[in-house]
Amino acid sequence: MTGPADGQGGGDRLPGLESRLFDIPEDKFIEVVRLLERVRDHPDVRQTFAAIRPRLVQVRPSRRPTLKRVLCMPFEDVLESFNGLDVPVGRIERRVIDPVWRLVTECGDRALIDQLDRQVQETAPGNLNALRNIGRRLWPMAAQAVRGAVGAAGEPDTGRQALWRVLQGDEEMRRQLLDVAAFLEIGLTIESLKDTLAPKPLAVLDDPHVDAIEQAAQAVARQSAGLVYYLLLVAASRMANPADLLTVLNDLDFGKARREQPAIFAQLSGLVVTNLEERSARLESKDGGKGAGTGPGAAAVAIAPEEAVAIAERLVASIDTTSAVMDVLADPVYRERLDAVKATVRSMVAGAVLDTAPAGILTAVPAPAANGRPAPVDEDAQAAAEDHARALRRCEGLAGALGLHEPLKDAMASMEKGLTARAQALLADYPKAAGDPDDAETAEMNLFYALRLLELVAGPAKADRLRTAIMAATGEFAEE
Amino acid sequence: MLKGAIEYAPSTFEERGAAVAFTTPLLSQTRVRRGERSKLEVLIPSLSQGMGIYVVAWKSVPEMVSMTMHDRYLHDLIVREESCSPYEIRRATLKAARRGLAGPKAAQAARRALDEDEEQGTLTHYLLILSILKAVGLESPEMLKAGIDTDEGQRLTRQLMTRAAESLRMDATLLYARLADIAAVTAPVGLAHSPRPGRLTRGLNDLKGFRDGMMDWARDVPSDAAPVAEFCAEVAQHTIDIGEKVLGDFHRRIEAIGPLMRDWDDAFIRVRTQAARMAWLLDGWSHITGAWEVAQAEDHHQQAATVNDLFRILPLLPRRESSRDFVEDSKQVKMAHRRSVRMLEDWRTGQMDIDAIRRIEAVKARAP
Numbered sequence: 001m002t003g004p005a006d007g008q009g010g011g012d013r014l015p016g017l018e019s020r021l022f023d024i025p026e027d028k029f030i031e032v033v034r035l036l037e038r039v040r041d042h043p044d045v046r047q048t049f050a051a052i053r054p055r056l057v058q059v060r061p062s063r064r065p066t067l068k069r070v071l072c073m074p075f076e077d078v079l080e081s082f083n084g085l086d087v088p089v090g091r092i093e094r095r096v097i098d099p100v101w102r103l104v105t106e107c108g109d110r111a112l113i114d115q116l117d118r119q120v121q122e123t124a125p126g127n128l129n130a131l132r133n134i135g136r137r138l139w140p141m142a143a144q145a146v147r148g149a150v151g152a153a154g155e156p157d158t159g160r161q162a163l164w165r166v167l168q169g170d171e172e173m174r175r176q177l178l179d180v181a182a183f184l185e186i187g188l189t190i191e192s193l194k195d196t197l198a199p200k201p202l203a204v205l206d207d208p209h210v211d212a213i214e215q216a217a218q219a220v221a222r223q224s225a226g227l228v229y230y231l232l233l234v235a236a237s238r239m240a241n242p243a244d245l246l247t248v249l250n251d252l253d254f255g256k257a258r259r260e261q262p263a264i265f266a267q268l269s270g271l272v273v274t275n276l277e278e279r280s281a282r283l284e285s286k287d288g289g290k291g292a293g294t295g296p297g298a299a300a301v302a303i304a305p306e307e308a309v310a311i312a313e314r315l316v317a318s319i320d321t322t323s324a325v326m327d328v329l330a331d332p333v334y335r336e337r338l339d340a341v342k343a344t345v346r347s348m349v350a351g352a353v354l355d356t357a358p359a360g361i362l363t364a365v366p367a368p369a370a371n372g373r374p375a376p377v378d379e380d381a382q383a384a385a386e387d388h389a390r391a392l393r394r395c396e397g398l399a400g401a402l403g404l405h406e407p408l409k410d411a412m413a414s415m416e417k418g419l420t421a422r423a424q425a426l427l428a429d430y431p432k433a434a435g436d437p438d439d440a441e442t443a444e445m446n447l448f449y450a451l452r453l454l455e456l457v458a459g460p461a462k463a464d465r466l467r468t469a470i471m472a473a474t475g476e477f478a479e480e
Numbered sequence: 481m482l483k484g485a486i487e488y489a490p491s492t493f494e495e496r497g498a499a500v501a502f503t504t505p506l507l508s509q510t511r512v513r514r515g516e517r518s519k520l521e522v523l524i525p526s527l528s529q530g531m532g533i534y535v536v537a538w539k540s541v542p543e544m545v546s547m548t549m550h551d552r553y554l555h556d557l558i559v560r561e562e563s564c565s566p567y568e569i570r571r572a573t574l575k576a577a578r579r580g581l582a583g584p585k586a587a588q589a590a591r592r593a594l595d596e597d598e599e600q601g602t603l604t605h606y607l608l609i610l611s612i613l614k615a616v617g618l619e620s621p622e623m624l625k626a627g628i629d630t631d632e633g634q635r636l637t638r639q640l641m642t643r644a645a646e647s648l649r650m651d652a653t654l655l656y657a658r659l660a661d662i663a664a665v666t667a668p669v670g671l672a673h674s675p676r677p678g679r680l681t682r683g684l685n686d687l688k689g690f691r692d693g694m695m696d697w698a699r700d701v702p703s704d705a706a707p708v709a710e711f712c713a714e715v716a717q718h719t720i721d722i723g724e725k726v727l728g729d730f731h732r733r734i735e736a737i738g739p740l741m742r743d744w745d746d747a748f749i750r751v752r753t754q755a756a757r758m759a760w761l762l763d764g765w766s767h768i769t770g771a772w773e774v775a776q777a778e779d780h781h782q783q784a785a786t787v788n789d790l791f792r793i794l795p796l797l798p799r800r801e802s803s804r805d806f807v808e809d810s811k812q813v814k815m816a817h818r819r820s821v822r823m824l825e826d827w828r829t830g831q832m833d834i835d836a837i838r839r840i841e842a843v844k845a846r847a848p
Contacts, residue, residue: 203781208702379584386583393834445587448549448580455549456834467549477556 021052030061037064062125067117068101070135071142074187075180077200077237089242089268089275090233092183096176100146103163103177108145112137132191139187146181150174182230186220190234201240210248218255225257229264236268241314243272243321272322273337279315280344305360305391308352309398315345316401346402353391354404354411360388361415361457365422365450368429374443382449389415389456416458423450423466430473444474489807490798493757497523498569499764499795500558501844502551503582505836509767509793512538512564520559525792548837550581565756566763567668577848585845593848600670600678605663607671608737612659613640615738616647648741658741661748662734665755672731680755683762684723686769691716693772697783705784708791711813715794715806716765722801723761730754764795770847774839 021029033056039045049056063069072079080091105113116134123130149163167174183190196212213235220227232249236242246269254261283303303311319338326334364385366375392411399405426447433439447470455463471477490496497511500522507524515521520538536544538559542552554576561568576582577590606628613619618640626633645652670678677685694713698706733740733751740747768790775786791813796806 199779203779377580379580379588382580383584390834390838445580449584451549452581452583460546460548460552463549464552467552471556477560 017048021048022055026059029055029059033061034064064125065120065123065127065131067113067120067134067138068097070116070120070131070138071101071104071184072097073131073135074139074190075183075234077194077234078183088237090179090230090237090271092176092180096173096180099167099173100142100177100180103149104142104145107149109141112141132188135187135191139184143181143184143187146177146184150177150181179230182227183234186223186227186231189216189219190231192216193231193235194238197235197238200238202238203240205239205244205248210252213245213248214252214254217252217257221255221257225254225260228254228257228260229267232264232268233271236272241317241321242275243318243325246272246325247321269322269326269334272318273326273334273341276315276318276322276341277337280341283311283344283348303348303352305353305356305388306394308349309391309394312345312349312398312402313394315341316398319345320401342402346404349395349398349402349404350407353388353395354407357388357392357411357415358418361385361392361453362418362422364453365419365426366446367422368425372429372432374426374429374433374439374446377442377445377449382453385453386456389453393456412457416454416462419450419454419457420466423447423454426450427466427469427473434474440474444470447473489805491800492798493760493763493801494565496795496798497521498564498566498760499767499793500554500569501573501577501767501848502554503548503837503840503844504545504551505833505840506545507541507547507551508840509764511764512558512569514564520564548581550576553579553581566759574848577844582841582844586841586848589845589848597667597679600676601663601667603674603676604667604671604678605659607674608659608663608666609637609641611671611735611737612644612655612741616644618644618647648738650741655741658744658748662737662740662751665748665752666734669727669730669755669758671734680758680762681727683766683769684720684727684758687716687720687723687762687765690765690769690772691720694787697787701780701783703780703784703787705787708813709787711810712768712787712790712794715796718797718802718804718806719761719765719795722797723758726754726757726761730758761797761801764793766847767843768793768795770843771839773846774842 017032021032024032033052036045036048040049075092078088078090078092079097080088080093116138119134120131123134167177193212193216197209202209213232216231216235217228220231232245236245239245246265249265249268250261252261254264257264319342323335323338326338364378364381366378369375392408392415395404395408399408426443430443430447433443451463451466451470454466494513497513499509500507500512502508502510507522510525511523513521513523515535522536522538522541524534524536538555541547541555547555554572557572557576558564558569561572574590574594577586578594580587609628610619610624613623620636620640623633623636623640626636628634628637641655642652645655648655666678668679670676670681691713694709694716698709698713730751733747733754740751771786771790775783778786791810794810796810797804799805799807
């Protein structure tokens with residue numbers, strides 16, 4: 001390792017490694033990660049791990065297990081993501097992990113921690129059962145240690161001192177530490193529920209999933225009624241549309257927590273709405289605060305049209321489900337908050353898909369060149385334009401919910417008109433290329449690609465007129 | 481013209497028809513054949529998830545179904561083909577995709593496939609020349625050293641092939657003509673000792689991967705599509721068993737190139753028949769294996785829907801080709817899996833399902 005341990009002087013070798021770690025093949029990347037993990041406590045290596053995290057998230061090499069990682073297992077689903085727009089319901093910030101670990105190691109059962117640490121080191125990566133067996137002993141002790149330190153009165157001095165160092169007046173941190181303690185208390189039940197609610201994100205909530213949630217809720221309720229809420233947070237975070245959980249919640253039997261069910265429902269509903277607001281706020285920040293009406297290209301720089309539509313579809317599904325469920329609560333404030341979320345989604349879609357359509361779709365069809373030779377075919381531009389055209393078509397499914405009917409209709413009509421005009425210009429120019437086989441082939445490809453865009457935007461019936469005109473111009477299927 | 485749904489258990493490959501890689505979801509992998517008076521017909525399985533097959537006159541298809549631009553073009557190309565064996569259908573399909581009508585990725589894949597066909601043809605031709613020379617004891621290190629694509633290599637090859645023709649007691653022109661015929665028939669299958677397996681041999685290998693994938697999926701994923709996946713694996717296995725026998729027989733005949741050249745009339749017909757049988761056996765499978773590869777990136781629900789989609793277009797063997805009646809067996813599976821099929825686009829309103837088309841085009845970009 002280069003340089004001193006404070007990481008100030010050793011910054012010349014590892015940063016170079018960081019950038020290379022994005023380019024090397026996957027198997028090599030996994031190998032390097034394994035090697036780095038052996039010295040992962042070194043500040044430079046920690047910095048390297050932070051830098052390569054996007055690729056770690058993508059490749060997901062089975063990491064060397066550590067006791068700290070086992071500690072996080074029950075609440076890993078509610079940890080905030082490193083990037084992206086999806087925020088888990090009831091999220092725990094990553095900055096909480098180190099303080100939790102410090103509290104557990106400083107206030108917990110030191111002998112047990114040492115013993116479990118040795119066991120973890122002997123466990124092979126990916127041996128989930130062994131890690132859960134270690135967790136079975138670690139989590140209750142850790143929950144008690146965190147609660148003991150954060151709890152109001154009667155805590156031992158060591159706890160108070162440790163907590164003072166950790167919190168330094170940070171109330172949000174204190175709240176999240178208590179949440180972590182709750183997740184740890186029901187760690188085993190959470191782990192077993194995860195197996196059923198897999199793979200994540202769960203697209204549809206089927207009967208076996210609902211049964212498993214109900215049984216887990218009853219088991220947790222026997223421990224403490226207040227913990228059921230935390231179990232449901234994990235369940236919601238494993239779902240593609242967390243609001244789906246709300247739709248089945250009132251039909252579940254919470255066993256000993258039956259009396260708390262309305263309160264849990266209200267608490268979770270509020271959180272789902274807050275979660276939607278957080279997700280839409282991230283849209284605004286990614287969007288640079290710009291939405292519809294800021295001119296072409298403003299939002300597309302940040303969000304690709306297809307991504308924008310996919311995000312909007314997920315959010316609209318969540319908003320719709322939540323709205324339907326919220327009617328039960330009959331709270332107008334929720335309605336206003338959901339409408340505000342919807343308005344954000346609307347401007348994101350308008351900015352990233354509709355406003356940018358002329359630049360994203362029309363420019364893929366080249367204008368006839370002045371020298372009479374066809375413009376070269378640009379298949380990358382064509383692929384991007386096709387993605388944009390598909391995104392535009394998918395907006396049809398969102399138009400009703402977002403009030404985008406008119407702007408969408410206008411955008412589609414303008415694309416159809418623009419594509420037809422550009423294709424006609426190419427068609428008029430075709431005879432100039434027809435004499436040379438290579439030029440003719442290029443000109444025909446340009447025409448066929450324009451035809452395809454028109455088909456995507458306006459449908460096959462309207463595109464068929466252009467197809468007939470192209471076939472007549474090229475004479476390809478002329479009757480012998 | 482729609483003749484109505486019929487129970488369908490074809491006797492021969494020709495009667496079953498060749499699968500066409502249309503991109504319109506309703507028409508994807510439908511089969512085309514020459515029916516009465518050699519008129520082209522298309523066989524559309526289970527419209528609206530019903531049982532049976534609809535036989536539709538080729539010219540009526542565009543009136544019945546709202547087709548993609550790619551499919552209109554392909555439809556026009558196929559009608560101009562004299563025959564509709566897998567070879568002709570593939571040629572037309574690649575031509576349509578190369579035009580870009582199934583998207584840039586499919587166009588690139590089609591261009592790659594056509595280039596590979598050409599390279600495979602050249603390689604097979606070269607390897608067959610070496611086989612002939614070896615068969616008559618004229619192996620030449622000088623020729624190998626010079627390489628067949630140099631002037632010197634070609635001069636040496638011509639010289640040796642003239643001597644080989646004398647040894648086989650035939651005219652050199654005839655030897656070259658027969659060599660070209662064998663190369664054309666062999667290239668898609670590939671020679672046993674070829675450094676690169678032929679397209680159909682690769683298809684057989686992909687089918688083994690698909691069979692394993694289906695078996696693993698049926699075992700590991702709790703889904704009501706699991707019995708469907710098991711059935712897919714069984715059909716694949718049955719096809720692999722027959723394919724391996726045909727392939728072994730084909731390679732044995734090509735290996736004995738001396739007797740093949742001498743007993744040309746009968747021997748060549750047998751070789752050509754075996755190659756055609758390989759093509760028919762694997763017809764329709766490349767889309768299926770490609771679709772399953774594409775589905776690997778999706779969640780279990782999407783995979784279950786894909787399994788059901790694939791079941792609908794599974795190339796069941798005709799009665800004369802197999803001892804087992806898969807058509808009858810498939811009816812039992814069909815009854816069980818009806819619940820979880822993915823809806824095709826509404827063919828009555830002609831509303832295109834752009835996501836379904838995109839899925840089909842993604843397969844085309846992988847397995848043109």
